[in-house]
Amino acid sequence: MKYYSTNNKNRKVTLREAVIEGLAPDNGLYMPEQIPVLPPSFFQTLHERTFKEIAYEVAQSLIGDDLPKTELGRIIDHTIQFDAPLVEVEKDTFALELFHGPTLAFKDFGARFMSQLLGYFAKEQKQEITVLVATSGDTGSAVANGFLGVEGTRVIVLYPGGKVSDIQEKQFTTLGKNITAIEVDGTFDDCQSLVKQAFLDGELKQKFFLTSANSINISRLVPQSFYYFYAYSRLVKQNKPVIFSVPSGNFGNLTGGVLASKMGLPIYKFIAATNVNDVVPVYLETKEFTPRPSKQTISNAMDVGNPSNFARLNDIFGGDHNAITDFIKGYAFTDSQTSKVLAEVYANKGYLMDPHGAIGYLGLRQYREENKSDFIGVFLETAHPGKFKDTVEHVIGAPIHLPEVLQNFLQGRKNTIKLGTGEYKNFKKLLLEELVSA
Template sequence: MQFYSTQNPAHRVGLKEAVIQGLAPDQGLYMPVEIPTLPADFFQRLPSLSFAEIGQEVIGALFGDSLSEAEIRELVEHTLQFDAPLVEVEPGIYSLELFHGPTLAFKDFGARFCSKLMALLLAGESRKVRVLVATSGDTGSAVANGFYRTPGVEVVVLYPRGKVSVLQEKQFTTLGENIVALEVDGVFDDCQRLVKEAFLDAELREQMLLTSANSINVARWIPQALYYFRAFAQLPQPVGDVAFSVPSGNFGNLAAGILAARMGLPIRYFVAATNVNKVVPDFLNGADFQQVPSVQTISNSMDVGNPSNFSRLLALYGGDEKALRAQVKGFYFDDPETAPFHAAGASGAGLYAGSTWCSRLYGGEKLHQNPIGSLPRCLFRDGPSGEISGCGGRNLRLGAGAAGALGSISFRGEKGGPSWQRFCGF
């Protein structure tokens, strides 16, 4: 598979270069030159396929010209050692549980895929690889644990002081060995800027082999598409129109869902659900895209003021902003809407019961007018960030329109404890 830079489509590299470079020399993100469409019989068989079988067919279609069948099987089996169950939380609303990995975060899928793929691509390399990763919480945890004790790889995690939850900070600062954590006096965007500057430092890159494990790296970004297929496979058959509500910070998760749609998965709408770091929802609602300093919130994993994957969103629609806005709807939610349930979570009711989703379902609704109507929704659940995704799905359903009845799925990526349904009023 060939990849091009979002900054310069003429700049093309192979899979190994895209993964090891992480970021293109012109600061663009790598995108597949061609996105394969999966055959019709794959979708007919999808409900009967296991997660691993789905992974082998999807990754085979993408990387089959770069990896052997045995390597793809090894890669998928290493990545998908835990499932992503789909749970119906009320009629037409489903939650995809992505918290069954080792750090309870949805990024465990991408981190494990990335570490194994790098190991396969770097077999025989004599130089040590240094993986630089900026985090506002769950990325650092997932990447550190995914690469822990991987031979020939050192991971350096940069995180903003005082802006990462205590649990997540301990998940990547207490491992030692090949995992190094650096606390930065700033915000997530500062950490991300430092990582990008390191990649663009020619002298530094001559001295050491640097790469990234943030979602800017195709090896972290692409495998996130797999659980969209897994979610769809678990919906009641026959499946009608479906919308996915996605908690969004750096927007790799949403971009992966659109990638799945480009491969043929019949998704009608997406919801980009954020906290008050809302540059993308503002854009989706008609404003010009303009990066801003990030604002600290209690959903800290989503505190991103300049999301890197925005360029991928545009690339997936061929630069057509109108088409992007037509399929992706944007909503944002602030801390006061979340605070009552965040307090409930802190009291022990659930690990991440502090929930924008919960507070929005439980309290007053702001009804957003949109053309979608009442859709079955798939809601990604990811602690406070995933509850925001549920809020987006809820607003999607409440929006007035004439699109008919659709299903919706949300993603739940950090375990909220057994009481989360009670807090949501289910």
Template sequence: MKLYSTNNKDLRVSFKEAVFNSMPQDKGLYMPVEIPQLDADFIENIDRYSLSDIAYQVASTLLKDEIPADDLKALVEEAINFNAPAVKLDEKTFVLELFHGPSLAFKDFGARFMSRVMAYFLKDGEQLLDVLVATSGDTGGAVALGFLGVPNTRVTILYPEGKVSPIQELQLTTNGANIRAIEVKGTFDDCQALVKQAFADEELNKTFRLTSANSINISRLIPQTFYYFNTYAQLKRQGLNEVIFSVPSGNFGNIGAGLLAYKMGLPVKQFIAATNVNDTVPRYLENGVYETKPSVQTYANAMDVGAPSNWVRIMDLFNQDLATLKEKVVGYRFDDEETLSGIKEIYKKFDYIACPHTAIAYLAIEQYRKDNPKDESAAVFLSTAHPCKFPDIFPKDMANEINIPTQVKALENKPKHADKLGVDFQGFKDYLLSK
């Protein structure tokens, strides 16, 4: 598997190099030189395969000979050791539960796969690997648990002060060992900017072996394709062959993985990019003007991203052809009031409790159906986090019904450890060098 930079298509690096470098020096993002097609027979008979089987087939098709078959199969089975059920709400509506991993968020797919890929490639005696990650909520917890105790690695998590939920913060700040957290007095975009500046800094790159665990790292994107293929398999078992995916979208890695799956041969009729008021992409799809803006805090905090990094990958997948992209992707945005209404509507209609991100994806499905009344495809909206992470969002009667997983209860008695920094890069650089 060879990869290039979205800023330089003549560049060629191996998968291993892309994983450890995370981001090219030209500040582009790595993309596969060739997007291989899955065998048509495999797609046609995908309903016969388990999630683990599907994950291995997709990974081996993409990675080719980067990791020997037996090693890759063992890696995939260890990383993806939890389910992702498409729960049927009515005859044509499904919610894809992606929160059954250890951190209770969809990002466990990417973080666990990536940490094991890095551990596989790391050799004894090599320089310590410093993993930098910015989080708006769920990424940090998934990365922390994915890398906790992994030899020869150190993880630094940057998160915006006061803009993650209490449970999310506990997942970031109570690990110790090789995990450290920094509370940044700013937004997620500020955190993300600090990480990107670090990768471009010559002194830091000479001093440390830096890589990222954000979705800018290609090894985060690959395993997220697994659950799109697996969902299609689940629907095929029920006689459904046309599917629409509605994806809660923040940094656009999740829907980017879905579009990569589509380019590999997954038959998807439509993708819906569902955002909160941080609506850079829906505005672009409407008016053709890509204009980022400072992120705004919302109930769906993992989507509070004003400058989504992965959008360049999506445009690259479609060769910068906005017209063709718009045939496959439509965008909708919803504010906090609408999000709360969506939570209540799902509960009333289906007796189902959804987190705010999930509610936004549901609202987008409903809006799409109003705009396309003749489309009778099965619709799947992605549930990206367990509702217990957002206890203050729900009305009291709903909150009382949420099952609190044991791993969350265990966090409550652990002390928080986080350093505090501002948004200036020199302060972050000095912190890294001093530590």
């Protein structure tokens, strides 16, 4: 399988090149040359397959012969070490819980897959691979923990100071070893911009082997399609259309679902549910994609004003606005709406959501109000509510139990490098100093 840049379909590279480069030299995102459609026999037996079996077949069809089958099997085995249960919250409405991994966030799937794939390619390198990642919360913790101790790699996490929860921050600032955290005085978009500029910097690329672990990297996108297949496998016998509501920030998770649908998974529709950072819902309504500075919310992992994966969504649909809006419905919600529904569902249904899952639930509920058709709705619970302990406890007016893994992170000692301004020249200077001294 070859991979092309969304900015130039004539530029095609191998899987190894796409994963190691992360971002294409022309600032585009890599996409598979062809999106394979899985055979009818796969879907006929989908309900009989395990999560690992489903993930292997999906990955094999996308990766092809770029990786030995035994190696792909090992990577899948490492990635799928925890379940993604479906919990029925109310009639025909399910939460897909993606927070049962080591950092209690959906990004554990992508980070674990990528760390092993990049680790495999790193063995062929004489030079250490430096992984740059910008985070609005959960990406940093998942990537840092996924790459912790992986030979031949070094991880540098950039995050906006004061704009992630205390627990999220502790999950990537207390690890040490091959993980370095840089606290940026700015927003997630500032962090993401710095990472992208570094990849296009000739001097840095000449001195260091840089790659990205954000969802701009194709190896993050592939595993984010797995759990859509797995969720559907447990709903297929209900004989109703299935709609997924995806809380969205950088839109990698939604893109993974759309990729699954293009591979033949019969998803009826997607809902792109955002907080007030509503660049994509506005685009769906107006055809105008206008990035803008992000606003801080209680669903901080979605505080993105210029979602990178929009380029992939646009590419998948060939830039056809009508095709996109026919398949994806967008909604945006305020903190007040998020808090209100989080409290209501907990009080009336006994199910505790995190702020991001609450936005997914809101998107599904609004779609139901506007469309009276009979369907199964699945909203993605992307993180454990304990990761937002202060916010959730304030909303429900009661203490919540923290899983032991989160309690352990809280006991760690924070160690960061502060970047006083988001100017690229300052970041480059710091990066050169940090990597040279390593």
